[in-house]
Amino acid sequence: MCGICGIAGENASTAVVEDMLHSIAHRGPDGAGMFTDTGIAMGNTRLAIIDLNTGDQPIANENCTVWVVFNGEIYNHRALRSELEARGHHFKTQGDTEVLVHAYEEWGVNYFARLDGIFAFALYDLCTRRLILVRDHFGIKPLHYHWDGATLRFGSEIKTLLQDPAVPRCVNYQALHYFLNLRYIPGALTLFDGIVRLPPAHYLVLENNALRIEHYFILSTRVETRRDETFYVEGIRHHLREAVRKQLMSDVPLGVYLSGGLDSSALVAFASELLQEPAKTFTLGFDEPTDENADARVVANYFKSVHHELTLHADPLREFPRVIWHAEEPKENILQGFLLSRFAREHVKVALGGLGGDELFAGYTHNRYLYPLQAAHKYMPGLAQHYALHPLSRAAFGIENALGAPSLDEYRRAAQLLCALGDIERYYLILRNVWDDDVGMWRNVYGAALRAEHLNATHAAFDPLFVKNGHSALEQVLWAEFHTKMVDDFLLNEDRTSMAHGLEVRVPFLDVELVKFAFSIPVDLKIRGNEPKYIFRRAMQGILPEHALRKPKWGFSFNPYFQFQKDLRTVAEHVLTRERVQELGWFNYAYLRRILEHPPHPRLRWHYFFLWLAVGLHIWHDMFIAGNVRAPEFDLNAYLS
Numbered sequence: 001m002c003g004i005c006g007i008a009g010e011n012a013s014t015a016v017v018e019d020m021l022h023s024i025a026h027r028g029p030d031g032a033g034m035f036t037d038t039g040i041a042m043g044n045t046r047l048a049i050i051d052l053n054t055g056d057q058p059i060a061n062e063n064c065t066v067w068v069v070f071n072g073e074i075y076n077h078r079a080l081r082s083e084l085e086a087r088g089h090h091f092k093t094q095g096d097t098e099v100l101v102h103a104y105e106e107w108g109v110n111y112f113a114r115l116d117g118i119f120a121f122a123l124y125d126l127c128t129r130r131l132i133l134v135r136d137h138f139g140i141k142p143l144h145y146h147w148d149g150a151t152l153r154f155g156s157e158i159k160t161l162l163q164d165p166a167v168p169r170c171v172n173y174q175a176l177h178y179f180l181n182l183r184y185i186p187g188a189l190t191l192f193d194g195i196v197r198l199p200p201a202h203y204l205v206l207e208n209n210a211l212r213i214e215h216y217f218i219l220s221t222r223v224e225t226r227r228d229e230t231f232y233v234e235g236i237r238h239h240l241r242e243a244v245r246k247q248l249m250s251d252v253p254l255g256v257y258l259s260g261g262l263d264s265s266a267l268v269a270f271a272s273e274l275l276q277e278p279a280k281t282f283t284l285g286f287d288e289p290t291d292e293n294a295d296a297r298v299v300a301n302y303f304k305s306v307h308h309e310l311t312l313h314a315d316p317l318r319e320f321p322r323v324i325w326h327a328e329e330p331k332e333n334i335l336q337g338f339l340l341s342r343f344a345r346e347h348v349k350v351a352l353g354g355l356g357g358d359e360l361f362a363g364y365t366h367n368r369y370l371y372p373l374q375a376a377h378k379y380m381p382g383l384a385q386h387y388a389l390h391p392l393s394r395a396a397f398g399i400e401n402a403l404g405a406p407s408l409d410e411y412r413r414a415a416q417l418l419c420a421l422g423d424i425e426r427y428y429l430i431l432r433n434v435w436d437d438d439v440g441m442w443r444n445v446y447g448a449a450l451r452a453e454h455l456n457a458t459h460a461a462f463d464p465l466f467v468k469n470g471h472s473a474l475e476q477v478l479w480a481e482f483h484t485k486m487v488d489d490f491l492l493n494e495d496r497t498s499m500a501h502g503l504e505v506r507v508p509f510l511d512v513e514l515v516k517f518a519f520s521i522p523v524d525l526k527i528r529g530n531e532p533k534y535i536f537r538r539a540m541q542g543i544l545p546e547h548a549l550r551k552p553k554w555g556f557s558f559n560p561y562f563q564f565q566k567d568l569r570t571v572a573e574h575v576l577t578r579e580r581v582q583e584l585g586w587f588n589y590a591y592l593r594r595i596l597e598h599p600p601h602p603r604l605r606w607h608y609f610f611l612w613l614a615v616g617l618h619i620w621h622d623m624f625i626a627g628n629v630r631a632p633e634f635d636l637n638a639y640l641s
Contacts, residue, residue, distance in 0.1 A: 002057065003027030003499070004069040004143075005160040006042025006122055008131045008206055009151030017041040019163040019630065024156060026326070027071075027499045033057050035067045035124070040131065042122055044069040047502050049252055049350060059097045062090055065126045066101045071156050072119030072141045073506070074099060075246040080114070104132075112203055112216040113137075116246070116512060120198075122154060131206040137217050138356075138510050139200030139487035142495055146195050152206050157496075158195055158328045162629045168194065169625050176586075177455045180445070180613060181434045183332060184489035186461040191329060191620070200487060221471065221479060221519050229538065232521050236514075236539040243511035244270040247352060255280035255348040257340065257505075258307070260295025262363070262533060263354030265548040266540055267508060271352065272303040279303065280348055284340040285311040288562050295551055302545045310343045315567040316558070321619055322634040326500040327493070328624070330616020332609050336558060337497035345501040355490050356509030358553075359482045360518035361536040362474065362526040365553055366431045370474045371527045373421060377473040380422025393419035397438040406595065407603045424473040425459060425466035428480065433606050434458045445610070449585030475523045560608035565600050568612060572596060574640035575615045584621060587614050 003024035007017060014036050021032050021043045028045025035042055035058040044057040060067045074080070077096035080103060085091065089102040096117070103111040104123055112134055120141040123132040133154055135143045145154040146161050153161045161167050175189040188196040198204055201217040244267060248254060256271055258264045258281040271279045281300050285291035293309050300307035316335055323338045324330045344351050358364050362371075380389075393416045400412040413430060420427035426437065435441045436457045443451070465480040491507075498505040508514070521535060528534040537549055560568075573596065581589040592614060595607045619639045623632055633639075 002047055002069075002071045003045040003156040003160075004042070004071050004120065004122055005153075005155035006040070006069065006131075007151060007153050007164070008040050008042075008124075009209070010039065011151040011166060012036075012039050012041045013164075014041050016164045017043050020155060020160040021045055023159045023163050023630070026502060027156060029502045031056055033069075035060075035069070037124075037126060039129065040124055042067075042069050042124065044071075047349075047499075047504060049073065049250055049504055057097060059093065059101060061101045061105055066104055067124045067126070068097060068100045068104075068121055070097045070100060070119065070121040072117055072121070072136065073247075073249070073504070074115055074117040074119060075249060076114075076116040080111075109203060109205075109214075109216070118506065118510075120156065128207065133198055133204040134216075135198045135200055135202060137201045137219075137512055138482075138491075138515065140491055140495070140507060140510060142492065143198045144190065144195055145198060145204065147211055148194075150209070152211070156499075157326075158190060158192060159325075159629060161195055162192075162624070169629070170194070171621075171625060173450065173453045174455055176617075177436070177450070177453075178458055178461060179329065180610070181436050181458040182432060182485075182489075183609065183613065184485060184492070185329070186484040186488050192624075197488075219515065219519065221475070223520055223522050226522055229525065229535065232525060232535050233539045235517050236536060237543075239511065239514035239517050240266060240508065240539075241270050241274075243508035243514050244352065245274050246511070247506040247508050248274060250350045252349040253280070253347065254350040254352070255282055255308075255344055256305075256352045257281075257344070257354065258283050258296045258299060258305075259292045259354070260297070260299050260548060261292070261354070261551050261553065262536065262540060262544070262548060263357035263509065264296075265299045265544050266357075267352050267354055268299055268303050268305060269540075269543050272305065279305040281305040281307045282340065282344045282347075282351065283307070283309040284336060284343060285309065286316075286336065286558055286562075287311050288559050290559055295547065298545060298547045302548075308343070308347060310339075312339060316563075317567045317571050318636050320571075320616065321623065321632075321636055321639060323497075323500075324616060324620050324623060325632050325634065327496045329492075330613060330620045331489075331493065332558075332560075332612040332616070333489070334493045334497060337493050338500060341498045341503050341505070342501045345503040349502070350504045350506065351498070353494060353505045353507055354509065355494055355507045356486065356515075357533075357536070359478065359486045360509060360515065361521075361533045362478060362523070363533045363536075363553060364481075365532075367474060367477070367527060367532055368530050369417065369431060370428075370477055371530055374473045376421045377424045377427065382422065385420075385422040389419040389421065390423075394438065397440060401438075401440050401444070404594070406598055406607050407601050409606060410603045424476055425462055427473075428466075428477050429459060429462065432485075433609075443588075444591050445588055447581065447585040447587050447589070450587075472523055474527065478523070478526075560605050560612070561600065561602045564604075564608045564611070568608065568615070569596060569600075571636070571640070572611050572615050575618050576611075577641045580618060580641060584618065586617065 005020040028047045030048040031046040074096035077099045080099045084102045118140040119136045120143040170193040172193040175185045283296035285293040396415040525535040
């Protein structure tokens, strides 16, 4: 696991790439290397996980005509290596990186879909002067780029691109609007205008000063033939066990994140079965009533793991500027992962995480609001939705807004959910707290600068994912979440928080074969009797203790109501001053004051999340747009007035 970066084109600069490497040294504290030639400079910082002695990068083929810098792990590299050796290729290392150059020699771009792993890499072909960027099937590893028509800059993190003075530091207001609605940015956009993400399962080719992007893998959602439940139970067990077996590959200490819930407990179960020694497990609590430490302890004792747990106490926001620097977005659901990764890195260099299980097997609480109403979504007349329900939804917002009582917000959203029956996309976005369907909210929350922008509503990013294709409402939502929130929120968080500390996190639930199998399972087996994860729970019976099978879903996050009373309110008072808010012009200062002055209330969850984002975006702006990106300021006090 590593960090990669580079520049291709007429402005390729070795000195700039050296600065790029320095900015992501945290991703690869074990070494760095660079390849340069006319019109190309690309580098790598290395986190040594396998092939500790001969795995330094960049790596080339036998005659040094093809070069690669690589971030990730290729779990089937030994099988590919054997096939390539049988075809006459000679290897000088024992690791997985060298497979990429020989496979390119043998099969060109046609081998990307054959890779089993987590990866983002850059290949350069000296003979054709062709640069190829590749990102893994489901976007587990990040890859960003900036193309100005003459020079392509790329990197594992956006901060690498900002080291080049030729890259402008400007805000993408459309991305900012999406972020304020969703708390993440769906698709290729980033908060930086002109800097985009390479989509998962795609590769980019730069050749003859022309750029093209192609996909190499398309996930299918078809249920070919319905089978009995035993078939799916055995298939889940087989594919998850195989995924864990492959991802235990490591020459350094390895552990498992453990919450005590279904997904993480399943990983501990299979890791304990496959390892020759007790698994190492890690849990983090927030000193809140919803902490999962006790649940994790039950599972750790059951499987006799070497368990480590940590409980946080006051003022966690003191780490916020440092987390924003690593995440490159001021996210409210990332601080906990940052602190857990730092804790785990004291003991291991690789960790398995349970991300992906909820998306594959319908594990989120909001799925319970979708499943019982699928028939209503299917049969609600379009005219009723357009002429009756949507106007009623607008009226519900108008009443709540006129009363000016934030504590009524959850009731208003509940009414709007009912008014969205028949429009599954809108229903889902309301569940996800998207607010821009109500025009009055734009006036509530935005200041002059953002009100002046012509911005698309958030549904524009989701319209291609919600199409009339015969799938049920729940199937459409699972598909949309897998391709948006999982990739652009949770996987981004996982990568940034772990790599900030030189920790590699692997995600067995996103094994390609397991994902394909999971999407072949009929949706009525994923939820039955409104019980989330029905078929997965059945698959884990007899493997997990009953406590883990029955544990209700919570989520690895701070409770915003408690956080507001810890240090969010105090920090917001000192960051969101009238002068600063009005100078930047993104937010309506009066609306922020309304939240701050309202007595703490558990129904103001969304408002506290919004307050967190407003604080974070002011810090983000001072750090990335107005600040020194080569020497960022991590002291929270520097951002307080």
